[in-house]
Amino acid sequence: MSLLVVNDIHTYYGKIHALKGISLEVNEGEVVTLIGGNGAGKSTTLNTICSITPAAEGQVILNGQDITAMPPHEIVKAGVVQSPEGRKVFTRLTVRENLEMGAFVRNDSRGIQDDLEDVFERFPRLKEREHQLAGTMSGGEQQMLAIGRALMARPRILLLDEPSMGLAPLLVKQIFDVVRYLNETNGTTILLVEQNALMALEVAHRGYVLQSGRISHEGAAAALKNDTAIIEAYLGG
Ligand code: ATP
Numbered sequence: 001m002s003l004l005v006v007n008d009i010h011t012y013y014g015k016i017h018a019l020k021g022i023s024l025e026v027n028e029g030e031v032v033t034l035i036g037g038n039g040a041g042k043s044t045t046l047n048t049i050c051s052i053t054p055a056a057e058g059q060v061i062l063n064g065q066d067i068t069a070m071p072p073h074e075i076v077k078a079g080v081v082q083s084p085e086g087r088k089v090f091t092r093l094t095v096r097e098n099l100e101m102g103a104f105v106r107n108d109s110r111g112i113q114d115d116l117e118d119v120f121e122r123f124p125r126l127k128e129r130e131h132q133l134a135g136t137m138s139g140g141e142q143q144m145l146a147i148g149r150a151l152m153a154r155p156r157i158l159l160l161d162e163p164s165m166g167l168a169p170l171l172v173k174q175i176f177d178v179v180r181y182l183n184e185t186n187g188t189t190i191l192l193v194e195q196n197a198l199m200a201l202e203v204a205h206r207g208y209v210l211q212s213g214r215i216s217h218e219g220a221a222a223a224l225k226n227d228t229a230i231i232e233a234y235l236g237g
Helices: 042-049 070-076 097-103 109-122 124-128 139-151 170-183 199-201 221-225 228-234
Strands: 004-015 016-024 031-035 056-063 081-082 159-162 187-192 206-211 214-220
Touching: 004 042, 004 070, 004 097, 016 031, 016 056, 016 214, 031 170, 031 199, 042 081, 042 124, 042 187, 070 081, 081 221, 097 109, 097 139, 109 124, 109 139, 124 139, 139 159, 139 170, 139 206, 170 187, 170 199, 187 199, 199 221, 206 221, 206 228, 214 221
Parallel strands: 031 187, 031 206, 081 159, 159 187
Antiparallel strands: 004 016, 004 056, 206 214
């Protein structure tokens, strides 16, 4: 059974019909990527899954349970956790406080402490900067912090919205290394939205291509990488 099933969702912003029937599935242990140009509906898909921008039609099913109408905090509790686009860390809180905020839906203080240690081990830079205000961290560090904060909710599925956006090439590589590590070592299931289609298809098992609110292509990442139409449209010729 798929961990996450998105079934024919339609989402509107006022009169703008942003998602016109999106269906996708993510299996336990997979990295699945959503790629597509500006305004294709990638962020809206993630926000609809999280109920931040509710679906007008269609269903979101987690492990067989319909979560479409649940409020966002209940969805986090159910295990769907997003690291949003543009990082959005709490700039006036310290690194440690940001990570603690990530665990806001939990009350197992022992488990929270263990996970905090794990995040610090995985991201030594965050440990070094534990008491620094998040707003004074570099772009790459804030991105690591946003991912670490999402992990503190113990996601069953982690939704990453453009984690490489605005970062220098070396940091982009580090972010993709983290994505791979989380999946391969921690077994985290990941739905990854990226503009950087080539890198995303390298780390993902499968992918979906979005175009104007619809899925235009889907398949194994390796097949998408070799599809001429996709190469021309998204992989720089
Ligand atoms: P990008 O990579 O540029 O972020 P995207 O694929 O994530 O693009 P979305 O942000 O999901 O695309 O946007 C899908 C469509 O919905 C676009 O036409 C966009 O203009 C519109 N849209 C997104 N957010 C809003 C909003 N808050 N109000 C009105 N329209 C919106």
